[in-house]
Amino acid sequence: MKKMIAFAAAFGLMASMGTAAFADADNSAAEQAASPVTGTSTTVVQPTKLFDEPLIQPGDLSKENNEPIVISKITPFFADPNGRILNFLSPQVVYSTGKHVTDVNGDGQWVEIYTWLGTAWLHIPEAV
Secondary structure (H helix, E strand, C coil): CHHHHHHHHHHHHHHHHHHHHHHCCCCHHHHHHCCCCCCCCCCCCCCCCCCCCCCCCCCCCCCCCCCEEEECCCEEEECCCCCCEEEEECCEEEEEEEEEEECCCCCEEEEEEEECCEEEEEEEECCC
16 A cells, blocks of 8 residues: 555655646647648558459459358367367358268268358268
């Protein structure tokens, strides 16, 4: 508590000293700034391109590779087939990259999808 009071007192003292120093400054610059400005100016800035546009060309994605997958319940997605869970997806439509791997256990397949973390794997169980 004592440190807080000492800090507050020191801060208040510095603030009052700064105010006093600026009050004695020459006010001619402030008077010049108050005069009206006439004329116009134009500044043209060209944006810096970081990448060639567009990043994805129209022929880069084919219809076969982007099959939609409808997720109807909260579903985990994985770093690799049978790998660690990266996160969960809420019900939505996601798109496949076109890579499919048959599950080792034979109870479905693994499909690579696009996510906000990059590509990830989704397990799609066999229909019963």
